[in-house]
Amino acid sequence: MIELILMPLAAFVIGLAMVLMMRRIGARLQRRVGPPLLQPLWDIIKLHGKETQTSHGLIHEFGIVMAIGGFVAAVTLMPLPGMNGLAEQGGLIALVYMMMIPSLGLALGVGQCANPNGSIGISRALTAMLAYDIPMVIVIFGVAFFYGSTSLVQIIDAQQAGGFATWGIAEMPLLALAGLFAMQAMLGKQPFEIYVAPAEIATGPMVEMGGKFLGGLFIMQCFQLYAAGALYTLLFLGGGENWLTFLIKVFAVVAIPMSIAFLFPRYRTEDVVRLVWKWPAMIGLLGIAFLMY
Amino acid sequence: MTELIKTPRAGETLPVTAGKRTNPLANVFDELVRFAQSRSLFMLHYCTGCGAIELPPAMTSRFDMERLGIQPMVSPRQADILLVTGYVSVKTLKRVILTYEQMGSPKYVIGICSCTVNGGMYWQSYATAKKLNDYMPVDIYIAGCMPRPEAVIAGLRELMENIRQGKADSWKDYYRHYDHYLGHQQRLFGETWQTPTDVISEARHYGLFGPDTLGTHTALLEQHQKPLEALEMKVDIPELTARR
Numbered sequence: 001m002i003e004l005i006l007m008p009l010a011a012f013v014i015g016l017a018m019v020l021m022m023r024r025i026g027a028r029l030q031r032r033v034g035p036p037l038l039q040p041l042w043d044i045i046k047l048h049g050k051e052t053q054t055s056h057g058l059i060h061e062f063g064i065v066m067a068i069g070g071f072v073a074a075v076t077l078m079p080l081p082g083m084n085g086l087a088e089q090g091g092l093i094a095l096v097y098m099m100m101i102p103s104l105g106l107a108l109g110v111g112q113c114a115n116p117n118g119s120i121g122i123s124r125a126l127t128a129m130l131a132y133d134i135p136m137v138i139v140i141f142g143v144a145f146f147y148g149s150t151s152l153v154q155i156i157d158a159q160q161a162g163g164f165a166t167w168g169i170a171e172m173p174l175l176a177l178a179g180l181f182a183m184q185a186m187l188g189k190q191p192f193e194i195y196v197a198p199a200e201i202a203t204g205p206m207v208e209m210g211g212k213f214l215g216g217l218f219i220m221q222c223f224q225l226y227a228a229g230a231l232y233t234l235l236f237l238g239g240g241e242n243w244l245t246f247l248i249k250v251f252a253v254v255a256i257p258m259s260i261a262f263l264f265p266r267y268r269t270e271d272v273v274r275l276v277w278k279w280p281a282m283i284g285l286l287g288i289a290f291l292m293y
Numbered sequence: 294m295t296e297l298i299k300t301p302r303a304g305e306t307l308p309v310t311a312g313k314r315t316n317p318l319a320n321v322f323d324e325l326v327r328f329a330q331s332r333s334l335f336m337l338h339y340c341t342g343c344g345a346i347e348l349p350p351a352m353t354s355r356f357d358m359e360r361l362g363i364q365p366m367v368s369p370r371q372a373d374i375l376l377v378t379g380y381v382s383v384k385t386l387k388r389v390i391l392t393y394e395q396m397g398s399p400k401y402v403i404g405i406c407s408c409t410v411n412g413g414m415y416w417q418s419y420a421t422a423k424k425l426n427d428y429m430p431v432d433i434y435i436a437g438c439m440p441r442p443e444a445v446i447a448g449l450r451e452l453m454e455n456i457r458q459g460k461a462d463s464w465k466d467y468y469r470h471y472d473h474y475l476g477h478q479q480r481l482f483g484e485t486w487q488t489p490t491d492v493i494s495e496a497r498h499y500g501l502f503g504p505d506t507l508g509t510h511t512a513l514l515e516q517h518q519k520p521l522e523a524l525e526m527k528v529d530i531p532e533l534t535a536r537r
Contacts, residue, residue: 023359027357027359030353030354031354032353032354032357032359032360033357033359033360034357034359034360035359035360035362035364036332036360036362038332039332039333039362041329042328042329042332042333042362043329043333043362045325045326045329045333046326046329046330046332046333046373049322049326049329049330050397050398050399051397051398051399051499052396052397052398052495053397054370054397198367199367202367202368203366203367203368203371206368206371207367207368207370208368208370209368209370209371210368210370210371210396210397211397214370214371
């Protein structure tokens with residue numbers, strides 16, 4: 001029971017550090033210093049402390065709750081060092097479902113705002129989800145097929161049995177590559193940044209979000225970064241033997257798409273679908289073919 | 294029309310009680326929230342005149358505004374500070390006011406360049422609004438034509454210090470003296486001027502409704518004010534209707 005409270009809390013704190021890391025990486029690539037240590041926390045406190053909390057109705061508020069709740073449910077399914085949470089009850093398939101809920105919740109909430117920029121943004125976000133979910137499911141199927149189980153606990157045990165040689169990344173490098181590619185799209189980082197697109201559709205889904213709504217989305221971003229990093233670590237990097245190695249792995253995984261992101265402009269929606277359905281999906285299928293034969 | 298020249302002065306005693314807080318525990322966290330507000334400012338991407346060119350160097354590698362927690366946002370709903378960088382023509386001013394009213398409180402306005410102070414080099418122009426302070430409450434003016442990025446950052450730091458000390462609450466003036474500001478707006482845009490935001494109801498909501506909120510100008514507004522209605526949903530594409 002206490003694990004179910006501690007796991008989202010740990011995810012949030014690690015996520016805050018990841019947001020800081022993301023902004024610092026961006027700043028360093030642009031030869032700036034970047035924000036101070038507690039900047040993500042100040043942003044969230046300030047947004048929740050705003051006097052005006054413009055709401056567009058019940059569904060608007062419910063959508064944000066769903067967006068955060070989906071990730072909170074997802075992180076309780078990801079075993080941490082010393083904490084298994086719900087990982088034994090729910091498997092990879094439940095996890096994949098939970099990771100989709102935030103986008104759907106956001107779509108609900110943004111739909112209520114009736115802002116055209118928001119609607120365009122969310123339609124792009126769902127199209128992007130359609131794009132990256134195909135390679136993601138291929139990768140997750142490949143991992144489950146290789147270990148003969150959808151239980152994350154068993155997958156991690158199998159990986160930790162023989163050190164680096166039994167890690168997912170060493171056993172199935174092609175799937176790991178496809179997973180990294182899909183993760184870049186899943187995080188919505190450049191060049192797959194179509195649905196935020198600040199200059200053309202004014203941050204898309206976030207356009208009508210102010211105050212606690214934007215604060216909620218900032219919290220969601222913390223969870224999203226953590227969830228993506230943790231999922232990749234659990235599938236391919238042998239999970240965490242202890243907290244130190246776990247944190248090193250998770251941060252390293254998230255740092256890769258962040259470092260690539262700031263070097264790219266963005267693709268158009270149809271190009272994202274074409275690219276993501278072609279390359280990571282093809283690499284993933286090839287990886288599965290190698291595993292089967 | 295009442296006397297338009299009188300502007301509210303800082304430190305003027307106002308017969309209005311403190312703002313209504315929705316959260317009963319809010320006062321406990323006031324210090325923390327004020328510090329967070331001062332350390333995290335989202336500025337709106339709405340730049341009106343030539344002074345906007347000083348912001349890219351202030352934001353990028355030379356001066357790096359993000360070290361102070363200031364970052365650009367593109368939607369007024371997300372923004373805290375409205376930078377009016379340079380002259381505002383009558384047309385632009387309408388949009389600036391619309392944008393300002395959509396921002397969530399607490400909100401701050403910074404007037405950059407001399408044009409926002411007194412019209413600057415456009416002081417004789419028929420198309421330029423001269424004193425920004427007449428149309429919306431301004432927290433900080435940064436004078437100069439144009440001010441260097443160092444000056445912009447110095448001004449922002451002063452605003453941050455004011456926010457931390459709880460002194461930067463001129464956004465409340467807009468509600469307390471709405472009649473005054475509306476009067477100036479009506480003088481420039483005509484008597485039928487109306488924004489979609491119901492400022493008077495907002496003033497009541499925040500507990501900032503005072504004797505100067507209503508007046509002759511708001512009475513004029515009420516005569517022609519139409520409540521906002523949802524737009525009718527219809528598809529008017531000739532090719533589509535012909536096909537049906």
